[in-house]
Amino acid sequence: MTPFAEKTLDRIRQERLAPLPSWLFRSIQFGWWAGVGSMLVLAGVCTAIAFHIAFELRWNLLGRNDLGWAAIFFLSAPLVWLFFVLVFILLGSYAFRHTRNGYRHTLLVIIPLFILASLLLAFVLEYSPFDAIVENFFLRAAPLQDLPESLIQ
Protein backbone atom coordinates (compact mmCIF):
# COMPACT_ATOMS: atom_id res chain seq x y z
CA MET A 1 0.00 0.00 0.00
CA THR A 2 1.29 3.47 -0.86
CA PRO A 3 2.17 5.98 1.90
CA PHE A 4 -0.72 8.17 0.75
CA ALA A 5 -3.22 5.32 1.16
CA GLU A 6 -1.73 4.47 4.59
CA LYS A 7 -2.05 8.11 5.65
CA THR A 8 -5.70 8.21 4.57
CA LEU A 9 -6.47 4.91 6.31
CA ASP A 10 -4.84 6.26 9.48
CA ARG A 11 -7.13 9.24 9.33
CA ILE A 12 -10.14 6.95 8.83
CA ARG A 13 -9.13 4.95 11.91
CA GLN A 14 -8.31 8.00 14.06
CA GLU A 15 -11.57 9.76 13.24
CA ARG A 16 -13.43 6.42 13.54
CA LEU A 17 -15.09 6.97 10.19
CA ALA A 18 -17.41 4.35 8.79
CA PRO A 19 -19.58 4.09 5.70
CA LEU A 20 -22.94 5.79 6.15
CA PRO A 21 -25.86 3.34 6.26
CA SER A 22 -27.72 2.36 3.07
CA TRP A 23 -31.11 3.30 4.49
CA LEU A 24 -29.97 6.94 4.65
CA PHE A 25 -29.31 7.07 0.90
CA ARG A 26 -32.48 5.15 0.11
CA SER A 27 -34.43 7.65 2.24
CA ILE A 28 -32.87 10.58 0.39
CA GLN A 29 -33.84 9.05 -2.96
CA PHE A 30 -37.33 8.30 -1.67
CA GLY A 31 -37.57 11.94 -0.58
CA TRP A 32 -36.71 13.22 -4.03
CA TRP A 33 -39.21 10.85 -5.69
CA ALA A 34 -41.85 11.85 -3.15
CA GLY A 35 -41.15 15.45 -4.13
CA VAL A 36 -41.63 14.60 -7.79
CA GLY A 37 -44.89 12.77 -7.08
CA SER A 38 -46.35 15.44 -4.81
CA MET A 39 -45.48 18.26 -7.21
CA LEU A 40 -47.09 16.28 -10.02
CA VAL A 41 -50.28 15.77 -8.01
CA LEU A 42 -50.41 19.44 -7.02
CA ALA A 43 -49.79 20.53 -10.62
CA GLY A 44 -52.57 18.20 -11.77
CA VAL A 45 -55.01 19.52 -9.18
CA CYS A 46 -54.23 23.14 -10.06
CA THR A 47 -54.59 22.38 -13.76
CA ALA A 48 -57.98 20.79 -13.06
CA ILE A 49 -59.09 23.84 -11.08
CA ALA A 50 -57.83 26.15 -13.84
CA PHE A 51 -59.84 24.25 -16.47
CA HIS A 52 -62.88 24.19 -14.21
CA ILE A 53 -62.76 27.94 -13.78
CA ALA A 54 -62.04 28.56 -17.47
CA PHE A 55 -64.72 26.31 -18.92
CA GLU A 56 -67.48 26.25 -16.33
CA LEU A 57 -67.39 29.61 -14.64
CA ARG A 58 -67.05 31.38 -17.98
CA TRP A 59 -70.49 30.20 -19.04
CA ASN A 60 -71.94 31.63 -15.86
CA LEU A 61 -70.28 34.97 -16.43
CA LEU A 62 -71.07 35.47 -20.09
CA GLY A 63 -74.70 36.11 -19.31
CA ARG A 64 -73.79 38.89 -16.89
CA ASN A 65 -74.46 42.18 -18.67
CA ASP A 66 -73.24 44.24 -15.71
CA LEU A 67 -69.67 42.99 -16.15
CA GLY A 68 -67.29 44.36 -18.77
CA TRP A 69 -65.05 42.17 -20.90
CA ALA A 70 -62.06 42.89 -18.67
CA ALA A 71 -63.93 41.74 -15.56
CA ILE A 72 -65.12 38.57 -17.30
CA PHE A 73 -61.56 37.85 -18.46
CA PHE A 74 -59.93 38.25 -15.05
CA LEU A 75 -62.71 36.36 -13.25
CA SER A 76 -62.73 33.48 -15.67
CA ALA A 77 -59.07 33.31 -16.69
CA PRO A 78 -57.39 30.94 -14.28
CA LEU A 79 -54.22 33.01 -14.11
CA VAL A 80 -53.43 32.41 -10.46
CA TRP A 81 -53.93 28.68 -10.78
CA LEU A 82 -51.79 28.52 -13.93
CA PHE A 83 -49.06 30.36 -12.03
CA PHE A 84 -49.18 27.67 -9.34
CA VAL A 85 -49.09 24.98 -12.03
CA LEU A 86 -45.90 26.55 -13.39
CA VAL A 87 -44.35 26.72 -9.89
CA PHE A 88 -45.15 23.07 -9.14
CA ILE A 89 -43.86 21.91 -12.52
CA LEU A 90 -40.56 23.75 -11.98
CA LEU A 91 -40.21 22.36 -8.45
CA GLY A 92 -41.05 18.87 -9.67
CA SER A 93 -38.47 19.14 -12.48
CA TYR A 94 -35.85 20.24 -9.96
CA ALA A 95 -36.67 17.26 -7.75
CA PHE A 96 -36.53 14.90 -10.74
CA ARG A 97 -33.07 16.17 -11.71
CA HIS A 98 -31.88 15.14 -8.22
CA THR A 99 -33.09 11.54 -8.49
CA ARG A 100 -30.49 8.85 -9.16
CA ASN A 101 -30.57 9.06 -12.97
CA GLY A 102 -32.49 12.29 -13.41
CA TYR A 103 -29.40 14.27 -14.45
CA ARG A 104 -29.33 12.37 -17.76
CA HIS A 105 -32.41 14.22 -19.01
CA THR A 106 -32.61 17.84 -20.02
CA LEU A 107 -35.32 20.23 -18.84
CA LEU A 108 -36.50 20.35 -22.47
CA VAL A 109 -37.61 16.75 -21.98
CA ILE A 110 -38.64 16.83 -18.30
CA ILE A 111 -40.88 19.92 -18.38
CA PRO A 112 -43.05 18.84 -21.36
CA LEU A 113 -43.46 15.41 -19.76
CA PHE A 114 -44.53 17.08 -16.54
CA ILE A 115 -47.01 19.27 -18.39
CA LEU A 116 -48.43 16.23 -20.16
CA ALA A 117 -48.73 14.30 -16.90
CA SER A 118 -50.46 17.27 -15.23
CA LEU A 119 -52.94 17.51 -18.09
CA LEU A 120 -53.68 13.79 -17.89
CA LEU A 121 -54.15 13.97 -14.13
CA ALA A 122 -56.36 17.04 -14.52
CA PHE A 123 -58.47 15.17 -17.06
CA VAL A 124 -58.85 12.23 -14.68
CA LEU A 125 -59.76 14.51 -11.78
CA GLU A 126 -62.25 16.49 -13.86
CA TYR A 127 -64.14 13.40 -14.98
CA SER A 128 -63.84 11.40 -11.80
CA PRO A 129 -66.33 11.36 -8.87
CA PHE A 130 -63.76 13.50 -7.03
CA ASP A 131 -64.87 16.54 -9.04
CA ALA A 132 -68.48 16.20 -7.87
CA ILE A 133 -67.42 15.64 -4.25
CA VAL A 134 -65.39 18.86 -4.21
CA GLU A 135 -68.08 20.86 -5.98
CA ASN A 136 -70.78 19.65 -3.59
CA PHE A 137 -68.61 20.52 -0.64
CA PHE A 138 -68.21 24.10 -1.85
CA LEU A 139 -71.87 24.39 -2.77
CA ARG A 140 -72.88 23.36 0.75
CA ALA A 141 -70.26 25.57 2.39
CA ALA A 142 -70.90 28.65 0.26
CA PRO A 143 -72.80 31.44 2.08
CA LEU A 144 -75.71 31.48 -0.34
CA GLN A 145 -79.40 31.11 0.04
CA ASP A 146 -80.82 27.62 0.17
CA LEU A 147 -80.02 25.87 -3.05
CA PRO A 148 -82.40 23.45 -4.64
CA GLU A 149 -81.27 19.87 -4.22
CA SER A 150 -81.28 19.44 -8.00
CA LEU A 151 -78.10 21.52 -8.20
CA ILE A 152 -76.26 19.22 -5.80
CA GLN A 153 -75.28 15.96 -7.55
Add this chain to the structure above:
Amino acid sequence: MPSSLEDLTDQELIARAKDDPEMFGLLMDRYAEPLLRFIMRLTGWGTNEAEDILQETFIKTYRYLNSYDPGLKFSSWIYRIAYNQTIDALRHEQARPFMKALPVEEVAHLLADQTDLEAEFLKQEAFEKLQTAIYALPLKYREVLVLRFLEEKDYDEITDILQKPKGTVATLIRRGRKLLFENIQQISA
Protein backbone atom coordinates in the same frame (compact mmCIF):
# COMPACT_ATOMS: atom_id res chain seq x y z
CA MET B 1 -11.65 -17.19 -7.97
CA PRO B 2 -9.18 -14.26 -8.03
CA SER B 3 -5.61 -15.40 -7.45
CA SER B 4 -4.74 -12.27 -5.56
CA LEU B 5 -6.39 -9.16 -4.19
CA GLU B 6 -5.07 -7.24 -7.19
CA ASP B 7 -7.36 -9.30 -9.43
CA LEU B 8 -10.51 -8.32 -7.57
CA THR B 9 -12.85 -6.08 -9.51
CA ASP B 10 -13.83 -2.66 -8.17
CA GLN B 11 -17.27 -4.00 -7.18
CA GLU B 12 -15.71 -6.87 -5.25
CA LEU B 13 -13.34 -4.52 -3.45
CA ILE B 14 -16.22 -2.21 -2.55
CA ALA B 15 -18.21 -5.08 -1.06
CA ARG B 16 -15.21 -6.09 1.08
CA ALA B 17 -14.25 -2.50 1.96
CA LYS B 18 -17.60 -1.92 3.69
CA ASP B 19 -16.43 -4.26 6.45
CA ASP B 20 -12.65 -4.03 6.08
CA PRO B 21 -11.00 -0.61 5.56
CA GLU B 22 -7.79 -2.33 4.40
CA MET B 23 -9.64 -3.34 1.22
CA PHE B 24 -10.44 0.32 0.71
CA GLY B 25 -6.70 0.94 0.77
CA LEU B 26 -6.39 -1.23 -2.35
CA LEU B 27 -9.04 0.86 -4.08
CA MET B 28 -7.11 3.98 -3.16
CA ASP B 29 -3.92 2.52 -4.62
CA ARG B 30 -5.78 1.79 -7.83
CA TYR B 31 -7.24 5.27 -8.28
CA ALA B 32 -4.88 7.65 -6.46
CA GLU B 33 -2.62 8.42 -9.40
CA PRO B 34 -5.29 8.99 -12.08
CA LEU B 35 -7.41 11.07 -9.71
CA LEU B 36 -4.45 13.17 -8.60
CA ARG B 37 -3.62 13.88 -12.25
CA PHE B 38 -7.26 14.78 -12.93
CA ILE B 39 -7.39 17.19 -9.97
CA MET B 40 -4.15 18.85 -11.01
CA ARG B 41 -5.31 19.17 -14.61
CA LEU B 42 -8.58 20.73 -13.53
CA THR B 43 -7.16 23.18 -11.01
CA GLY B 44 -3.67 23.85 -12.31
CA TRP B 45 -2.49 23.57 -8.70
CA GLY B 46 0.58 21.80 -7.36
CA THR B 47 0.87 18.30 -5.91
CA ASN B 48 0.43 19.25 -2.25
CA GLU B 49 -2.82 21.09 -2.80
CA ALA B 50 -4.10 18.39 -5.12
CA GLU B 51 -3.28 15.67 -2.55
CA ASP B 52 -5.38 17.48 0.06
CA ILE B 53 -8.33 17.40 -2.31
CA LEU B 54 -7.57 13.77 -3.14
CA GLN B 55 -7.61 12.75 0.50
CA GLU B 56 -10.97 14.47 1.02
CA THR B 57 -12.20 12.63 -2.07
CA PHE B 58 -11.24 9.25 -0.66
CA ILE B 59 -12.67 10.04 2.77
CA LYS B 60 -15.97 11.01 1.16
CA THR B 61 -15.88 7.94 -1.07
CA TYR B 62 -15.43 5.73 2.00
CA ARG B 63 -18.29 7.41 3.84
CA TYR B 64 -20.58 7.12 0.79
CA LEU B 65 -19.71 3.53 -0.14
CA ASN B 66 -23.26 2.39 0.56
CA SER B 67 -24.64 4.95 -1.88
CA TYR B 68 -22.71 3.48 -4.81
CA ASP B 69 -25.03 2.28 -7.58
CA PRO B 70 -23.61 -0.85 -9.29
CA GLY B 71 -25.33 0.25 -12.50
CA LEU B 72 -22.73 3.02 -12.73
CA LYS B 73 -19.05 2.47 -13.51
CA PHE B 74 -17.08 2.80 -10.27
CA SER B 75 -14.49 4.95 -12.03
CA SER B 76 -17.23 7.39 -13.11
CA TRP B 77 -18.58 7.50 -9.56
CA ILE B 78 -15.24 8.18 -7.90
CA TYR B 79 -14.34 10.73 -10.58
CA ARG B 80 -17.65 12.43 -9.80
CA ILE B 81 -16.73 12.69 -6.13
CA ALA B 82 -13.25 14.01 -7.03
CA TYR B 83 -14.81 16.53 -9.38
CA ASN B 84 -17.26 17.78 -6.73
CA GLN B 85 -14.51 18.07 -4.12
CA THR B 86 -12.33 19.95 -6.62
CA ILE B 87 -15.12 22.39 -7.44
CA ASP B 88 -15.69 22.99 -3.72
CA ALA B 89 -11.98 23.66 -3.25
CA LEU B 90 -11.89 26.04 -6.20
CA ARG B 91 -14.82 27.97 -4.79
CA HIS B 92 -13.37 28.22 -1.31
CA GLU B 93 -9.79 29.00 -2.15
CA GLN B 94 -8.71 32.39 -3.31
CA ALA B 95 -7.39 32.67 -6.84
CA ARG B 96 -3.88 31.36 -6.89
CA PRO B 97 -1.40 31.22 -9.75
CA PHE B 98 -1.56 27.93 -11.57
CA MET B 99 1.43 25.66 -11.64
CA LYS B 100 2.65 24.07 -14.84
CA ALA B 101 0.40 21.09 -14.39
CA LEU B 102 0.09 20.26 -18.09
CA PRO B 103 3.16 18.84 -19.81
CA VAL B 104 3.74 19.69 -23.47
CA GLU B 105 2.48 16.40 -24.88
CA GLU B 106 -0.82 16.79 -23.03
CA VAL B 107 -1.32 20.26 -24.41
CA ALA B 108 -0.67 18.82 -27.86
CA HIS B 109 -3.27 16.16 -27.22
CA LEU B 110 -5.77 18.87 -26.30
CA LEU B 111 -5.14 20.46 -29.66
CA ALA B 112 -5.45 17.22 -31.62
CA ASP B 113 -7.00 17.62 -35.09
CA GLN B 114 -5.64 21.13 -35.38
CA THR B 115 -2.25 20.09 -36.69
CA ASP B 116 -1.19 23.50 -37.92
CA LEU B 117 -1.80 25.00 -34.53
CA GLU B 118 -0.22 22.02 -32.80
CA ALA B 119 3.15 22.52 -34.52
CA GLU B 120 3.03 26.21 -33.76
CA PHE B 121 2.33 25.84 -30.10
CA LEU B 122 4.72 23.10 -29.23
CA LYS B 123 7.37 25.78 -29.19
CA GLN B 124 8.29 26.36 -25.59
CA GLU B 125 8.00 30.15 -25.85
CA ALA B 126 4.37 29.81 -26.82
CA PHE B 127 3.71 27.07 -24.31
CA GLU B 128 3.24 29.33 -21.32
CA LYS B 129 0.80 31.49 -23.27
CA LEU B 130 -1.06 28.35 -24.23
CA GLN B 131 -1.29 27.26 -20.60
CA THR B 132 -2.75 30.68 -19.89
CA ALA B 133 -5.30 30.21 -22.68
CA ILE B 134 -6.37 26.85 -21.28
CA TYR B 135 -6.70 27.99 -17.69
CA ALA B 136 -8.40 31.20 -18.80
CA LEU B 137 -11.26 29.16 -20.17
CA PRO B 138 -14.38 29.23 -18.01
CA LEU B 139 -14.45 26.16 -15.76
CA LYS B 140 -17.48 24.67 -17.52
CA TYR B 141 -15.43 24.36 -20.74
CA ARG B 142 -12.12 23.43 -19.13
CA GLU B 143 -13.65 20.53 -17.19
CA VAL B 144 -15.21 18.87 -20.25
CA LEU B 145 -12.05 19.36 -22.35
CA VAL B 146 -9.88 17.84 -19.61
CA LEU B 147 -12.23 14.87 -19.22
CA ARG B 148 -12.62 14.26 -22.96
CA PHE B 149 -9.13 14.83 -24.31
CA LEU B 150 -6.80 14.32 -21.36
CA GLU B 151 -8.65 11.79 -19.23
CA GLU B 152 -10.00 10.21 -22.48
CA LYS B 153 -13.46 9.61 -21.04
CA ASP B 154 -16.31 8.90 -23.41
CA TYR B 155 -19.50 10.97 -23.49
CA ASP B 156 -21.44 8.57 -21.23
CA GLU B 157 -18.72 8.69 -18.60
CA ILE B 158 -18.52 12.47 -18.73
CA THR B 159 -22.32 12.62 -18.37
CA ASP B 160 -22.11 10.45 -15.24
CA ILE B 161 -19.14 12.36 -13.77
CA LEU B 162 -20.49 15.86 -14.28
CA GLN B 163 -24.17 14.83 -13.88
CA LYS B 164 -25.14 16.77 -16.98
CA PRO B 165 -27.16 15.51 -19.96
CA LYS B 166 -25.18 14.10 -22.89
CA GLY B 167 -26.37 16.82 -25.25
CA THR B 168 -25.15 19.49 -22.85
CA VAL B 169 -21.75 17.79 -22.60
CA ALA B 170 -21.42 17.64 -26.39
CA THR B 171 -22.32 21.32 -26.72
CA LEU B 172 -19.84 22.33 -24.02
CA ILE B 173 -17.04 20.37 -25.70
CA ARG B 174 -17.77 21.95 -29.07
CA ARG B 175 -17.94 25.46 -27.63
CA GLY B 176 -14.91 24.89 -25.40
CA ARG B 177 -12.71 23.84 -28.32
CA LYS B 178 -13.89 26.77 -30.39
CA LEU B 179 -13.19 29.22 -27.56
CA LEU B 180 -9.79 27.67 -26.88
CA PHE B 181 -8.76 27.95 -30.52
CA GLU B 182 -10.01 31.54 -30.66
CA ASN B 183 -7.94 32.36 -27.57
CA ILE B 184 -4.92 30.64 -29.07
CA GLN B 185 -5.25 32.50 -32.36
CA GLN B 186 -5.48 35.78 -30.49
CA ILE B 187 -2.37 34.91 -28.55
CA SER B 188 -0.46 33.90 -31.67
CA ALA B 189 -1.47 37.08 -33.53
